[in-house]
Amino acid sequence: MNLSNLQLIMMAEVNQQQLTGYDLTKCLLLKGWKASHQHIHRDLGKLEKQGVVSLKEVPQSGKPDKKLYMLTPVGKEQLTNALDTEPSISRIQDEALVHLFLANGYYFEQLEQMLRERMKILSEHVSKADPLSALPTARELKHIEAECDWTILVLRELALQEDNKAA
Known part of the structure; x- marks a missing residue:
């Protein structure tokens, strides 16, 4: 499974605690990673389809259900495998x-x-x-x-x- 850097960071965060897409966006921004709310939600959907994250809906009165994401055992395995990635040095062609x-x-x-x-x-x-x-x-x-x-x-x-x- 080929995972983007954003997806790996998202997986690491939801491995620590269950988060909504909105909370995940705020958390990543505070840590210096810039990604739009739409991009994060799109990638969460992809990760859910791949069985890497699961979703728990929490009912809220007067509001849409809160969607909490958490890492699955498959996701934990993928995250562990990512630790074995060899570093790469980017080429600069700008x-x-x-x-x-x-x-x-x-x-x-x-x-x-x-x-x-x-x-x-x-x-x-x-x-x-x-x-x-x-x-x-x-x-x-x-x-x-x-x-x-x-x-x-x-x-x-x-x-x-x-x-x-x-x-």
Whole structure:
């Protein structure tokens, strides 16, 4: 069974406690994982069809029944199997590389400004969060800092190229 990262995280959460889709969305957001309520509900439906999670409906007066999701024995086995996954290192092929090949200095000037603004926001979040909850944001902050350093390097190299052309 091929499970997405989102599905694995959802499974880990409902393994700890029974959750509604809404509560799961809030929980993941607090931990730094961004996924829409619709995406989570769609994946919960898929996981239920695969027998990975089960659903318990709890009646509520004056409201629709609350749907609580929990991990099944099959889901627990899948979650355990996921622990044996070998790590992979992502390749970077993004729009920044395209603009590097285009020697688009303006793009990198804008990118540096955006990265610095994002670093401020992330730094504030890390300083306010408890240590474990701050780890995903701290990781993102490190990536953004590295991206900013690389962007500054690109701007220097592009300036050198311009100077060499002018000479």
